[in-house]
Amino acid sequence: MLADSNTNSVPTFQSEVEPGRFLTMPKDGTGVAVLDPWLEPFKDALKSRYAMYEKCKKMIQESAGGYDNFTKGYEYFGFHVQNDNSVIYREWAPNAAGASLIGEFNNWDHNANVMQKDKYGTFFVSVPAKPDGSVAIPHNSKVKISLVMPNSGERADRLPAWAKRVVQDLNVNPNYEAVFWNPGHQYVFKNKQPPRPKSLRVYEAHVGISTTEYRVGTYKEFTQNILPRIANLGYNTIQLMAIMEHAYYASFGYQVTSFFASSSRYGNPEDLMELIDTAHGLGITVLLDVVHSHASKNVLDGLNMYDGTDHMYFHGGGKGNHDLWDSRLFNYGAYEPLRFLLSNLRYWMELFQFDGFRFDGVTSILYKHHGMSYGFSGDYREYFNELVDEEGVMYLMLANDMIHQLYPQAITIAEDVSGMPALCRPVAEGGVGFDYRLAMAVPDMWIKMLKEQSDDEWDMADIVHTLSNRRHLENNIVYAESHDQALVGDKTLAFWLMDKEMYDFMSDMTPNTPVIDRGISLHKMIRLITHTLGGEGYLNFEGNEFGHPEWLDFPRVGNNSSFHHARRQWNVVDDGLLRYKYLNEWDRAMQLAESAFGWLSSPQAYVSLKHQDDKVISYERAGLVFIFNFHTTKSFTDYRIGVEAAGEYKVVLNTDSSIFMGHDRIDENGSWFSTPEPWNNRQNYIQVYIPCRTALVLTPKDNLKWSQKDMVVSYKK
Structure with missing residues (x-):
């Protein structure tokens, strides 16, 4: 889309609204308003924050010769x-x-x-x-x-x-x-960092809980035992949590005390390097969950009151305290704190060869209210007013600009609940520079539906709207549930769906109860529609792919320092008699199918049907047709589905297959032939049998790059 450039602007680009017309991208930070005309009234605010970024970048250039020297503070x-x-x-x-x-x-x-x-x-x-x-x-x-x-x-x-x-x-x-720490030798990386994935399939993981035993797991155990699982499942990216040293294990790594130290509770730095190196050898990108939004209040082993004052790395007084998190807030506009934080990013990239970052708590950085007791409605005025922390915005612009300038293949992800426009547009356009943002409304939707509605009350239009309502030209990473939904006090989707019956009826030797049958079916369907409709990247928290039983709770005073829930029970998915294996295999099938067809890196889906009474949703993306029947009891014969491409259609994925604990109600060797008659705003239609609580993915025969029949299942039937 980009065309020529001139001395007064960054490259011009072709309008997507008016093909053939080229628009100029200004250099004053208002380029994002060219992409999004709704930003026009806020051009002065865009100019102001961009001017602050440019001023700070110029200061870095004049004082240190640019990013390269400035961000090597660790040297x-x-x-x-x-x-x-x-x-x-x-x-x-x-x-x-x-x-x-x-x-x-x-x-x-x-x-x-x-x-x-x-x-x-x-x-x-x-x-x-x-x-x-x-x-x-x-x-x-x-x-x-x-x-x-x-x-x-x-x-x-x-x-x-x-x-x-x-x-x-x-x-x-x-x-x-x-x-x-001076072991006398440096770890020698054996594998090159893999190319940046076109489609991001993220496995969110925590080293410490990645063992079945009642203790803290290690880097070496993760390397030997967990990396092969992730590779087998088909994920191409790992997001490692709780790596930066944190004194309180139960903080999940979000109360950092030593920013340049990898957590010693899992092993030594060389063990972490070996983990990353081994992942690279498997073709897996590794991201660090970086915490620059705040720091632990600890004095004896943290940065707080370091030189006897409260304003060394942080803002002084109340401005430097996060009341909800009981932590300290960085002064992003000061020279040495800025060098400390930017050097910290460079350190993890350079010495450990991480491939990028998931920035935690971005909402807290962007706003003076830090997102506390503030509900975002989507009104643009919420993103451009006196409550926005321009120094925080500037820091994130500098961080993203530095990372992408020094490491063009790097990936940055924002954990932001506010939905700030242009968060995921390049800094040169006036954006904040992230590559992706987390689609945090999606897991909230699923949990709310499971908690408050019966299946008959599910609104198909609302589901589609929440999954597809994202900013054009800004990439989202979507997820049905992350670590947040696994924590004690909440329930995973599997537990919301099946609860106590998981204790007695998850064996193939026990009856398939209505609760288990519903839970297994909806677990697969929720993940598939989320994966394929909701974003440009997908994320799963470790263990949730197979419906991990119970919740996550770290050792603490309130549970008598128990490790019972601070571990992953891999034994249940490895047990050939238990039904967790079916969900694990379904997750693997989704990742392998995405790898073949690349729907995450394709344009957004075209939704042709969201029928409330039938509880049927259909859409097309990446040459595939996705069909969902969420109805609790009704199966439909010869149901018309609009398709754009004419031809013979074949099965790619089918949640009703017995290899995923389905009922084998669909003939996967069959074909569906299109009829050249418009239907639901598509040029053709096919007629399909869609059983209740089933999802089906079809594609024209000449586009059949992969199907679930190509899988060698990981378990013994």
Whole structure:
């Protein structure tokens, strides 16, 4: 669509409304208003935020020579072994009156390695090599920076803010302690990072819960046991949660204490590198769930009150506190916090070879109210007013611009509930620069329907509207449920559908009760319609693909520190006698079909039918025809479905197949021939048999790239 460019604008583009007409994309941040005329009244606000972004980017260029140098703070701050085996340590703590490097290496002597302070507020010290020429500080030995607090003159020990490894020994100290990590060798990556997927099929995973045992799982176990499962299912992307070190395990990784340290509870940094490297060898992209929206309030092992003030990395006073999350809020407009955060992104990309990020809490960054007690209606005025945090918007624009400039194949995803326009348009157009946003309204819809409505009350038009109501030219990642719906206090879709009967009737040796039959059928249908109609990417939380029994609850005081619900029960899907295997195989079939046909990377679906009384929905996408019969009891014979392409149609997917615990009511070897007569605004129609609670995917015979008959099922029938 892009055409020529000139010196006064970014490239012109062809109008999708008026083919043949080329429009100019301004360079002042109002380009998104060319794409979306509803943004015209807010051009001044767009110009203002873009000007702030440009000013900050210019400052980075003038002070550091651009993103490349500015975002390598991890190569300057923290610990660095020199060629002569001395160690230089630097830490920014502008308000501290003095500092010493202390640790096991100098018997915690505050006078042994007193630090100097430069004019920018950075303390530094060089520790000479040992007399035998070995590295000054032993590998894996404990270290701290001891700061003299302003005004009081008292000493307070802190963990190095740029520490690459922190560990916890609950038998000695409940707080984390930093160690000097210098194993003497660097992990050598063996596999190239895979090309950026055209269609994003995301497996959201948490290393710690990825074991059946009553404990925390490890990176190595995930590499050996879980990566093969993900690859077999057909997912091409993993989103790793809770990797940045967090002192409180039950926070799910969202109360970060050490931003540059991979969580030691799962293993060492090299183990994480091996996990990512192995995933790349399987052709799987790996994204980090990054938490830059806030930080833990911890003082002894976090960034809070680091140099004795509340405004070092964060805003001071009430502006720097998130009342709902009980955490601290970054000052995105200040130089060193900005360098810290942008360098943090670069660090994970460069040293660990992550392929991109899912940014947590984007709504909190975008608005001064942080989304608390604020309901977004979709009125554009909600996105361009005094409640918008322009510094937060600027930070996200800089982060996305930096990531995509230095790593063109990288992927960024926004977790945003507000629906801010242009969040997923390039920064050069005046957008915020994300590649995808999470379609957070979709899982809310499914849970609400299952909680509040009978199946007969389901509104087909509402389902279609929620799944297809997304901003044109902005990519969505859709999901039926994520980790949010799995947490204690809520229920997964499988539990909402089948509840206590999952304990007694999920064996092939037990009767197929009406509750189980309904639950299995709707679980498959909900996932298929979500996957195929709702977005340009798809996400699943680990275990939900096979209807994981029970909920997710981390060890905490309220459950007597139990690991019973803080694990994934892979044993139930591996047991050939249990019915979880059918849902697992269905999920695999969807991913393999998407890989073959690419509906996620195709234009949005054309919905030709949403019949409320019949409870039938039909639409076309990527050369496929999707047909859903949500009716509780009615099956339809010779039901007319409008199709655009003429010809002979064959089965691609069928939820009623016995390999997915269906009833085999459809002849999958049959053909459906089109009739050249318009129907439901399509040029032709086919007539199909669609049993109740069944979904069917068909395609013209000459487009049959893959079908479920090509599958070798993973279980033994």
